Amino acid sequence: MYNYSEIEKKWQKYWETNNSFIASNNSEKSKYFILVEFPYPSGSGLHVGHVRSYTALDAMARMRRMKGYNVLFPMGWDAFGLPAEQYAIKNKVHPKEAVRRNIEVFKGQIQDLGLSFDWSREFATTDENYYKWTQWQFLKFYEKGMAYKGKKEINWCPSCKIGLSNEEAEGGVCERCGHPVEKKEKEQWILKMSEYADKLLDGLDETEFLDRIKTAQVNWIGKSEGALVDFKLDNSDDYLKVFTTRPDTLYGVTFMVVSPEHEIINKYKDKITNISEVIKYKEEASKKSEIERTDATKEKTGVKLEGLYAINPVNDEKIQIWTSDYVLTNYGTGAIMAVPAHDERDYEFAKKFGIDIIEVIKGGDISKEAYTGDGEMVNSGVLNGYTNKQDSIKKMLEYLEENNIGKKTTNYRLQDWIFSRQRFWGEPIPMIYCEECGWVPVPVKDLPVTLPDVTSYEPTDTGESPLANIDSWVNTTCPKCGKAAKRETDTMPNWAGSSWYWLRYMDAQNNDEFVSNEAMKYWGMVDYYNGGMEHATRHLLYARFWHRFLYDNGLVPFPEPFKKRVAHGMILGENGEKMSKSKGNVVNPDDMVKSYGADALRTYELFIGDYEKDAAWSENGLKGCKRFLDRVYRLKDKVVDGFVYSKELDNIINKTIKKVTNDIESMKYNTAVSALMILTNEFEKLDKITKADYKTLLILLNPIAPHITEELNEMCELGKAIVNCNWPEYDEAKTIDETKEIGVQVNGKVRATIEVNINMDDEEIKNLALDHENVKRHIEGKEIVKVIVIKGKIVNIVVK
RNA sequence: GCGGAUGUGGCGGAAUUGGCAGACGCACUAGACUUAGGAUCUAGCGGAGCAAUCCAUGGGGGUUCAAGUCCCUUCAUCCGCACCA
Numbered sequence: 001m002y003n004y005s006e007i008e009k010k011w012q013k014y015w016e017t018n019n020s021f022i023a024s025n026n027s028e029k030s031k032y033f034i035l036v037e038f039p040y041p042s043g044s045g046l047h048v049g050h051v052r053s054y055t056a057l058d059a060m061a062r063m064r065r066m067k068g069y070n071v072l073f074p075m076g077w078d079a080f081g082l083p084a085e086q087y088a089i090k091n092k093v094h095p096k097e098a099v100r101r102n103i104e105v106f107k108g109q110i111q112d113l114g115l116s117f118d119w120s121r122e123f124a125t126t127d128e129n130y131y132k133w134t135q136w137q138f139l140k141f142y143e144k145g146m147a148y149k150g151k152k153e154i155n156w157c158p159s160c161k162i163g164l165s166n167e168e169a170e171g172g173v174c175e176r177c178g179h180p181v182e183k184k185e186k187e188q189w190i191l192k193m194s195e196y197a198d199k200l201l202d203g204l205d206e207t208e209f210l211d212r213i214k215t216a217q218v219n220w221i222g223k224s225e226g227a228l229v230d231f232k233l234d235n236s237d238d239y240l241k242v243f244t245t246r247p248d249t250l251y252g253v254t255f256m257v258v259s260p261e262h263e264i265i266n267k268y269k270d271k272i273t274n275i276s277e278v279i280k281y282k283e284e285a286s287k288k289s290e291i292e293r294t295d296a297t298k299e300k301t302g303v304k305l306e307g308l309y310a311i312n313p314v315n316d317e318k319i320q321i322w323t324s325d326y327v328l329t330n331y332g333t334g335a336i337m338a339v340p341a342h343d344e345r346d347y348e349f350a351k352k353f354g355i356d357i358i359e360v361i362k363g364g365d366i367s368k369e370a371y372t373g374d375g376e377m378v379n380s381g382v383l384n385g386y387t388n389k390q391d392s393i394k395k396m397l398e399y400l401e402e403n404n405i406g407k408k409t410t411n412y413r414l415q416d417w418i419f420s421r422q423r424f425w426g427e428p429i430p431m432i433y434c435e436e437c438g439w440v441p442v443p444v445k446d447l448p449v450t451l452p453d454v455t456s457y458e459p460t461d462t463g464e465s466p467l468a469n470i471d472s473w474v475n476t477t478c479p480k481c482g483k484a485a486k487r488e489t490d491t492m493p494n495w496a497g498s499s500w501y502w503l504r505y506m507d508a509q510n511n512d513e514f515v516s517n518e519a520m521k522y523w524g525m526v527d528y529y530n531g532g533m534e535h536a537t538r539h540l541l542y543a544r545f546w547h548r549f550l551y552d553n554g555l556v557p558f559p560e561p562f563k564k565r566v567a568h569g570m571i572l573g574e575n576g577e578k579m580s581k582s583k584g585n586v587v588n589p590d591d592m593v594k595s596y597g598a599d600a601l602r603t604y605e606l607f608i609g610d611y612e613k614d615a616a617w618s619e620n621g622l623k624g625c626k627r628f629l630d631r632v633y634r635l636k637d638k639v640v641d642g643f644v645y646s647k648e649l650d651n652i653i654n655k656t657i658k659k660v661t662n663d664i665e666s667m668k669y670n671t672a673v674s675a676l677m678i679l680t681n682e683f684e685k686l687d688k689i690t691k692a693d694y695k696t697l698l699i700l701l702n703p704i705a706p707h708i709t710e711e712l713n714e715m716c717e718l719g720k721a722i723v724n725c726n727w728p729e730y731d732e733a734k735t736i737d738e739t740k741e742i743g744v745q746v747n748g749k750v751r752a753t754i755e756v757n758i759n760m761d762d763e764e765i766k767n768l769a770l771d772h773e774n775v776k777r778h779i780e781g782k783e784i785v786k787v788i789v790i791k792g793k794i795v796n797i798v799v800k
Numbered sequence: 801g802c803g804g805a806u807g808u809g810g811c812g813g814a815a816u817u818g819g820c821a822g823a824c825g826c827a828c829u830a831g832a833c834u835u836a837g838g839a840u841c842u843a844g845c846g847g848a849g850c851a852a853u854c855c856a857u858g859g860g861g862g863u864u865c866a867a868g869u870c871c872c873u874u875c876a877u878c879c880g881c882a883c884c885a
Contacts, residue, residue: 001839212804212880219803222884244885257885300883326883336885344801345883413884533879607825609813613806614878621812623838624825634840671814674824681824743820748866750820788865794819798865 002633004597008707012114020723021065021073021116025507025519029070033523034061035502035562037531037539038076041102041124043087046109047579048587048617052605053530053568056669058115059606059703060528063664065116066699066727072523074505075110075117077103077124080131081494082160085425089458095425096453099126109590113598114706121508125427125497130504132448133514134496135430137550138419139441142431144553146192149439152418156184162422183286189429189490191417193545197221200414200544209565210612213536220537222413227397229337229406231256233268234309234318240264243332243411247400248392250314251380252339252360254350256321257302259329260285264321265305273307278323285325300326300349313405314381324349332411344370417542419493424457424466426491434478434485443479449487465489498539499546502526502561520557529562536567566667569613571605576616587617599705600626606669606704628677629708632701635683635694639716642690649693650734652682657730660700669704676701691718696728744769745796746778754795762789769795 015021036057039050061073079099087102088095103124110117123130141147156162159179174181201221204214226245233240240256258264260282269275281303302324310319326345327336340350340357347370350357357366360380364371377383377392382399386392400406420429428449430442442449452473457466467473467489478485500514507519531539540562547561572578573585580586592601604625609615645653656679663672679697683689695718702709702722713722736758742765744752752772756765766787769775775797782799789795 215804216880219881224884226885242885246885298883324883326885328884331884333885338885343885345885348883411884537880607812615812618812618826620826628825630839670812671824674814677824741820745820745866748864753820786865788819790819790866793816794866796819796865 001630002708002711004599004708005594007711008112008114008598011707011710012111014710014721015114015116015723018723021061021071021118022120023070023072023074023118025522027070029068031072031523032061032064032069033072033502033526034064034528035074035505035526035530037529037535038078038498038501039106040081040083041077041079041099041106042083043091043098043102044581045105046589047571048589048592048605049568049571049579050110051113051589051601052571052608052611054110054115055113055602055605055704056568056611056667057528057530058117058602059664059669060667061116062703062706062723063661063727065723066702066725068726072121072505073117074121074508075115075119076122076501076505077106077126078494078498078501079103079124079126080426080492080497082162082423082425083494084126085423085457088425094453095457096126096451099124112590112593113602116706121505123504123508125501128448128450129511131427131497133504134427134492134500135442135447135449136444136514137500137546138427138492138496139430139444139447140553140555141191141549142441144549146195146549147419148190148192149187150190151185152188152190155181156186157181186420188418188420189431189488191419191545193417193542194412194414196545196548197223197412197414198410199548200541203544203548203560206560207565208563210567213533213540213565213567216536217541220414220541223410224412225408225410227400227406228333228409229313229400231310231313231319231337234311238267240310240321240335241333242335242337243409244337246339246342246393247396247406248377248380248383248386248389249339249342249360250312250337250396251383252341252358253312253317253319253337254340254356254358255338256310256319256335257324257327257338257346257349258305258321258335259327260323260325261329262323262334264308264335265323268305268308271307272305274303274305278303278305281323300324300345300352302326302349302353304353313403314399320355322349322353330415331413340370341366342370342372344372346370414541417545419496420490421493422465422489423491424451424454426494427496428467429488429490429492431488432476432478432485433488434481434483436483437478437480437485440478440480440485446479465491467491495539495542499543500550502529502543503547503556514555517557524558525563526561527563529565530568531565532570533567536565540565566612568611569609569615571608572614572616574617574619579617585617587619592622596622596626597629597708599708600629603629603673603705607673609670611667611669625673628673628680629705631680631684632697633708633712635680635689635697636712636716638683638687638689639691639694640688643692644690645692645696646686646688646690648686649682649689651737652679653693653696654730654734656700657696657728658732658735661727661730664703673704676704691716694718698722699725699728740792742792743794744772744775745794746775747798748796751775751778756792758792762791765789765791765795769797 034057036054061071064071084099085095088098091098125131157174157179159177160174201223204217224245226243227247229242229244230239265278272278302322305321305323308321310321312319338346340346341359342361358379359366360378361371361375362378363373363375374389377386383392383395386395397408428451430447430449432440432442434440452470454470474486474489476485476487503515506523507515510516543561547556548559550556551559573583575585577583577585600622604622607625656675659675660672694716698709698713699722710722739755739757741753741755743750744754752774754768754772766789779797779799785798785800787797
């Protein structure tokens with residue numbers, strides 16, 4: 001019927017030559033910044049899932065432009081990091097070359113979809129004049145004391161030969177390859193993210209993230225209020241410090257537990273009479289994978305530290321100390337006070353090892369289980385008689401502070417960000433080590449520290465970065481004293497480049513600054529940020545942290561980067577399972593564009609269902625959308641001159657403008673498409689439609705199917721290109737029907753429908769309802785109790 | 801275990817937020833036009849029933865003139881977190 005491929009190419013070229021989507025940094029218009037997460041240009045090419053979210057935000061961008069906004073809708077490439085490096089190793093090409101090729105493929109695929117990105121602002125995180133600024137910002141962290149080098153026991157993947165952040169080692173397995181993670185000590189660059197816990201929490205108030213995304217952020221930060229309490233060690237001046245959220249139960253402490261890695265074990269190895277047994281336990285624990293260790297359902301294990309005791313500071317009781325792997329090294333102080341009567345885990349442990357259980361809160365049956373509820377305090381010295389948790393905690397905190405044995409503290413799950421990676425394909429950390437001067441930052445004038453061109457970029461067996469093998473790169477001079485010195489060979493994590501990229505889009509060609517202040521002041525927060533739910537914790541947290549740090553140091557003018565954050569659902573295979581090569585249910589967007597056209601693919605992916613929910617692919621569904629576009633195309637033969645809406649269509653056109661506008665705004669694309677289908681159905685019923693009718697349909701459909709609508713607009717000589725048109729306005733009065741069919745119920749069951757006029761009063765409607773044949777039949781011989789008339793909705797007659 | 805989400809025809813999904821459940825699309829059925837149709841058009845399409853009507857939004861209960869929508873309870877599926885002291 002028509003050659004969609006030709007039409008698509010034609011209009012894509014038109015938009016390009018007319019700079020239709022280039023955003024201006026100097027505009028009188030209101031700004032609107034729409035951002036989609038930039039992709040990894042992976043070797044497997046674009047996924048239909050990308051098409052969904054890009055098209056969705058593209059529709060929003062196109063509508064906003066027509067509404068008169070200056071829209072920034074940029075695209076770039078997150079090209080550093082493990083996936084790119086592993087792809088390069090596997091395919092025996094330099095990562096630089098692999099990335100270049102993959103970007104080319106990705107970009108071509110994206111352009112074939114007619115997405116209205118502003119390509120003049122495109123960059124990759126691997127561009128030297130981008131990562132120069134990533135390095136520059138790292139130096140700011142260093143300069144402000146927010147980056148430090150620390151010896152940390154890190155998560156080590158023996159398969160990938162790389163250190164992983166806690167986040168990447170979730171569940172005790174490597175996120176990339178699934179191999180169990182081991183522990184290894186290593187000097188690491190670390191960013192003090194934990195210092196920002198409260199700011200990251202409070203900052204959420206300035207955003208309009210989806211609730212589930214906010215919740216995910218809050219949980220990840222994991223703030224809990226409690227107390228640090230000092231337990232003096234018996235026959236020593238040393239203290240064992242614990243963190244507890246339940247200081248009110250201090251009188252119920254019958255033992256303490258330290259993590260197997262706790263320093264106290266080594267420190268008191270001479271005093272612990274069963275030290276060999278303890279060491280054996282520790283070794284066993286370290287051999288266990290994280291997944292085994294953190295399996296909450298497994299039976300508790302542990303060893304008593306014989307000969308070592310602590311003193312309960314509130315009642316001077318002598319308390320035994322144990323070590324067990326249910327106490328984590330990296331949370332709190334790595335040691336706990338155990339209150340078996342009122343904590344499930346402690347209860348289980350005490351039961352197993354026959355340790356005393358002392359009740360301090362009444363209300364449960366501690367011979368059966370730990371009681372964690374509220375109740376009257378007993379056996380509790382100063383707390384006796386208190387009846388609720390809040391008051392007892394408050395009282396105990398006061399008592400602890402007055403007596404100098406503890407203090408109120410807040411603890412966070414959020415840890416510092418381990419920033420080093422022993423990899424080739426990342427931003428080199430711009431630091432130099434000098435025997436004389438220690439760590440010295442690379443001077444700003446020498447940035448970027450670039451990656452050398454080498455032939456081997458595979459990881460070394462020693463765990464060092466491949467960069468360590470390149471003497472010519474490693475050896476340099478100290479910027480401070482001029483003596484021979486060595487470069488840091490670790491690189492940054494792939495999260496680094498994505499932690500400020502939205503700022504760069506504002507001013508992507510700037511060679512003097514990472515972004516100009518004017519550009520940041522003009523564009524401000526990202527208005528709409530779309531990404532996958534899998535990035536709603538880490539990436540979002542890192543990005544917010546990074547941005548907030550820049551803000552605190554006067555480098556950006558606003559504290560939170562993203563106003564709204566939304567998440568798209570996944571597109572599943574036709575069988576309802578996640579698309580994967582092994583399942584053979586992968587749909588290639590290129591094939592779909594070839595067979596049905598970009599417009600049909602775009603329309604279908606928006607029509608597929610609720611944007612936030614997962615949806616199964618259906619090629620028949622796509623065909624249906626192609627048919628819909630064909631029907632819109634055929635309407636062109638009905639077009640006659642006319643600059644006003646046809647009388648028969650006036651109301652529905654106004655209604656549709658309203659619906660489509662609101663739906664695109666609120667990301668309810670599926671119902672927007674459906675409304676346009678309904679409008680098309682109405683057009684088809686008539687022999688003739690006016691140019692005005694058709695033009696409005698085409699404009700409303702344009703954000704969804706931009707090519708065919710432009711073509712039809714031109715073919716029918718409906719005026720200037722749609723991309724330059726204004727979004728249509730609607731007349732609220734015309735969205736309300738003069739007459740309407742409403743249901744008439746008798747005792748809640750629909751018995752008839754009547755046609756009512758908008759001007760009728762309740763009495764008229766009531767009489768009309770009572771007069772209906774079928775209604776009469778149902779109320780005959782019965783007493784009318786009351787008649788409920790809801791204007792424009794329903795009539796309900798209650799009879800007895 | 802804790803937290804979050806979801807549950808509506810054969811399928812994807814609508815339902816102005818308490819007001820005619822199933823919009824729109826897919827699949828399917830019958831017919832028309834055709835040498836042909838994976839094109840197009842017309843009609844039908846939750847279940848039962850000739851029909852009037854009855855039943856139906858995971859199950860059970862409740863509030864209401866009126867419940868997919870609100871409350872209680874229960875089941876199922878998916879996704880997070882997972883010994884966080």
